[in-house]
Amino acid sequence: MNIRLTILLVFVLLLFGGAFLWFQFNQSVERIPNQPWLYKVDDDSIVHIEVTHAGQTGTYDKKPGGTTWYIQEAGQESPVFLEKWSGTPLLLSGPQVRRVLVEAIDNPASYGLDPPESVVKVTERSGITYEFHMGDSTPDGENQYATLIGDPQLFTVPQIWAEVINRLATEPPYVRLYFVKADNSIAAIGVEHDGQYAEYRSQPGGQWVVVGDIPGDTGIPVAQDQWSDILQSLTTPPVSRIVSDKIDSPADYGLEQPQSTVEVVTRREEPYVFYLGSLTEDGLDRYAQAKGRKELFTVPAPWAQMVEDIATEPPYAVENAESVAPTG
8 A cells, every 4th residue: 555645544543533532531521501690680670789798788779760879877878979889780780700610519618608708689679689699719819709599509700890899898989079099199289268278299209298389499398197197088088968969059058159179189180179168057067069060068077177277277297397387
């Protein structure tokens, strides 16, 4: 027989033999079909969300016939901050599954699921509740083990998604006058109150200074221990409540000619400006408005006083305590 023909026949036999063995082997291996979602619902039909993680629980409700979500806490409710909440019901309408690991989990504790790291309950308008638990991270740190109550399978879900959901328990999206994102930071602050104005700027290395009026002046350093708390409070400015969606008469709230004007300059976004008005009737809060927004807010009176104090009594470092006072 021709040697070339012999080699060709041997090659063909090896090819078919290998294919046969591969087919037989894979037929004997049990395959677990993947599924794309833990469950799937219409995000508009979700009316209740409850997340428990790290010993904290966040509870959220949407009222019948409405679209606004409210944080439920200690018998009181407050609307969510839309800039942080937007898209949350969509994230929970169909949690994506990365893999189905086993069809029936036999030792939940080995995956951090007994007890679970997180418990999430999602209720839709019909009254049906979906409850799923999240446990440990997978060895590669990319995913997290999860199980759905009523389903024996063991799943993995994306770690980054799990972190967002867990923050609903640990960092509720309270309403703020504005929101400085994590990848942004404050670069300068200006406060005008009672005819006095003070401006603060961040310097290389993280030192903050009170800026003077003299050209070329490098500024007077602030007391870092006091300033860190002030800076944090202006990064997440608190709101006591939303009084109304629109201010009909600013003068009634001391906002036609505001008692104080504050400008917060960040490195990545347009400056945030807000105004402080008169005290509320109970004396616990101050009326406030954020530039570019129509709502009438109230903010805690002690917080408003702290903000105004940085215009009238700058927190100079001890060695600079006798420096020039802010300009009028």
